[in-house]
Amino acid sequence: MAINWYKYASPASFYSLAGRMIPFFAILAFGLLVAGLYIGFFVAPTDFQQGEAYRIIFIHVPAAWMSMFLYVVMALWAGIGLAFNTRLSSMMATAIAPTGAMFTFVALWTGSLWGKPMWGTWWVWDARLTSELILLFLYIGFMSLQAAIDDPRRADKAGAIIALVGVINIPIIYFSVQWWNTLHQGASVSVTQAPTMASTMLTGMMVMVFAAWMYAIAVILKRVRVIILERERHTAWVSELNERGAL
Amino acid sequence: MFFWIVQRDLLLAMRRRSDVLTTLFFFVIVVSLFPLSVGPEMNMLRMMAPGVVWVAALLASMLSLGRLFSNDYLDGTLEQMLLSSQSLSILVLGKALAHWLVTGVPLVLMAPVLGIQYDLPVDALFVLTTSLLLGTPVLSLIGAIGAALTLGLRGGGVLVSLLVLPLYIPVLIFGAGSVEADMAGLDYDAHLSLLGAFLLVSIVFAPWAAASSLRVSME
Numbered sequence: 529m530a531i532n533w534y535k536y537a538s539p540a541s542f543y544s545l546a547g548r549m550i551p552f553f554a555i556l557a558f559g560l561l562v563a564g565l566y567i568g569f570f571v572a573p574t575d576f577q578q579g580e581a582y583r584i585i586f587i588h589v590p591a592a593w594m595s596m597f598l599y600v601v602m603a604l605w606a607g608i609g610l611a612f613n614t615r616l617s618s619m620m621a622t623a624i625a626p627t628g629a630m631f632t633f634v635a636l637w638t639g640s641l642w643g644k645p646m647w648g649t650w651w652v653w654d655a656r657l658t659s660e661l662i663l664l665f666l667y668i669g670f671m672s673l674q675a676a677i678d679d680p681r682r683a684d685k686a687g688a689i690i691a692l693v694g695v696i697n698i699p700i701i702y703f704s705v706q707w708w709n710t711l712h713q714g715a716s717v718s719v720t721q722a723p724t725m726a727s728t729m730l731t732g733m734m735v736m737v738f739a740a741w742m743y744a745i746a747v748i749l750k751r752v753r754v755i756i757l758e759r760e761r762h763t764a765w766v767s768e769l770n771e772r773g774a775l
Numbered sequence: 776m777f778f779w780i781v782q783r784d785l786l787l788a789m790r791r792r793s794d795v796l797t798t799l800f801f802f803v804i805v806v807s808l809f810p811l812s813v814g815p816e817m818n819m820l821r822m823m824a825p826g827v828v829w830v831a832a833l834l835a836s837m838l839s840l841g842r843l844f845s846n847d848y849l850d851g852t853l854e855q856m857l858l859s860s861q862s863l864s865i866l867v868l869g870k871a872l873a874h875w876l877v878t879g880v881p882l883v884l885m886a887p888v889l890g891i892q893y894d895l896p897v898d899a900l901f902v903l904t905t906s907l908l909l910g911t912p913v914l915s916l917i918g919a920i921g922a923a924l925t926l927g928l929r930g931g932g933v934l935v936s937l938l939v940l941p942l943y944i945p946v947l948i949f950g951a952g953s954v955e956a957d958m959a960g961l962d963y964d965a966h967l968s969l970l971g972a973f974l975l976v977s978i979v980f981a982p983w984a985a986a987s988s989l990r991v992s993m994e
Contacts, residue, residue, distance in 0.1 A: 665941040672937050676928045685991040686924045690938055693920060693984055697942055704945040704969075708952060 539616050539756045540765045546749040553746035560739035567732035575729075581645040584638050589733055590740040592635035595663060596698075598628035598744060602670075603695035606688035616752075618684035619759070621691065622674060623751040627744050629667035636660055655709040659702045666694045680759055776861045777869045784873030787846075794842060799881045802835040806889045817894050824893035825903060825954035832882050832907060833943050836914040839878045840939070841932055843870060843922040844989070857993055863986040871912075871919045871982065879911035895958075902957040902967075909970040910950040916981035917942050923988035946973060 536542045568586035575582040602624040609618030639657060640650040651657065670691055677683035760766050788795055809827045810820055847853040856866055886907050890900045921939035925931035953966035 662941050662944060669937045669941060672934060673924060676925070676930060676934050682991060682994070686988065689920070689984060689988050689991065690924060693942065700945050704948045708948040
């Protein structure tokens with residue numbers, strides 16, 4: 529069976545497809561979240577070095593991974609939107625940014641909560657913390673640029689350029705921060721964990737990563753639906769939906 | 776075309792010399808504020824000097840970005856430039872070079888004097904000046920992207936800082952790092968080489984990105 533993928537490049541048909549996909553991903557996210565938290569809090573053993581405090585890893589690592597992953601996905605969609613002039617791709621990029629920024633913030637926040645019992649300080653200028661902070665700045669720059677531009681097409685394209693410039697810069701920033709950190713002889717503490725990890729801990733963490741991923745998809749689809757409605761409010765299909773009372 | 780743009784922008788800047796001086800004095804004032812706020816102990820000032828001078832250079836260069844395209848945008852020249860058959864990237868490169876000559880070079884020339892204020896040793900002054908010489912063109916080139924994207928937006932001046940400052944971070948790290956390495960008695964060649972690498976990469980890519988940003992902003 530051949531599926532006509534281009535059909536779903538149209539906001540109108542993607543709107544209903546997204547509507548059908550959201551419950552699936554939302555339930556999946558919820559199920560994985562419950563399972564992951566259960567493994568994290570009740571099954572996984574207490575760490576003999578870090579005690580119970582290490583359990584924040586089940587929130588922290590998924591958030592940190594998603595924050596970086598979502599930036600790349602956002603730049604990818606923005607780039608597709610810029611190259612092929614597809615409206616929906618740019619809307620996806622716009623929809624991803626707040627979720628990505630949220631995960632970045634959560635990663636920073638839980639990181640500092642974790643740092644306090646482990647290193648005795650809320651914040652160290654460690655390479656990873658610093659580059660995560662800069663990632664947050666990049667998200668904020670993208671969102672504020674799009675917010676400042678009234679014309680949605682210009683906002684899409686301008687956002688795409690800054691997202692792509694950002695994605696090229698991320699490795700440069702990451703390595704320069706790392707070298708900067710080692711040059712400064714750094715803080716005496718390191719974020720690097722012991723390489724071995726109990727397998728239940730790893731399972732719990734991976735389940736939480738998938739939960740965060742599914743959550744991100746569900747929320748982003750929800751947000752893209754709102755953006756589609758907002759941008760397409762003058763079109764016939766939206767007023768048709770409205771007449772049927774389907775909004 | 777390239778030299779014509781440079782010459783024209785320089786001429787325009789010379790007609791309005793106060794703009795150039797404003798940026799320069801901003802740089803001097805920011806650097807001079809630090810001893811007043813943290814105290815005059817020479818040891819601490821010497822340690823802070825590279826960072827302070829570099830951050831002030833970043834801010835000064837960023838504040839003058841508004842002038843890069845906005846005057847041409849307002850009087851319609853920019854539209855004509857977009858319509859011309861010449862490559863827009865070359866044109867942006869020319870404007871960035873002129874911007875650097877007008878704002879970057881005075882900062883580079885002023886930096887040793889400010890370094891003396893902070894009691895830097897002579898060879899550190901030399902490294903500071905060299906690092907600024909290599910780094911400030913990168914600031915103008917990256918800044919051109921931000922200036923092009925925020926062209927004609929309300930609140931563009933503040934917005935450009937949000938966009939551009941995170942991208943300046945690598946330049947800041949290696950610029951200030953080279954001077955610190957020199958004062959710590961380490962080799963600073965690697966820092967300067969990396970700054971040179973940033974310069975080359977941004978000469979190739981930044982005009983292109985800024986040109987497409989201009990097209991987005993002007994359509």
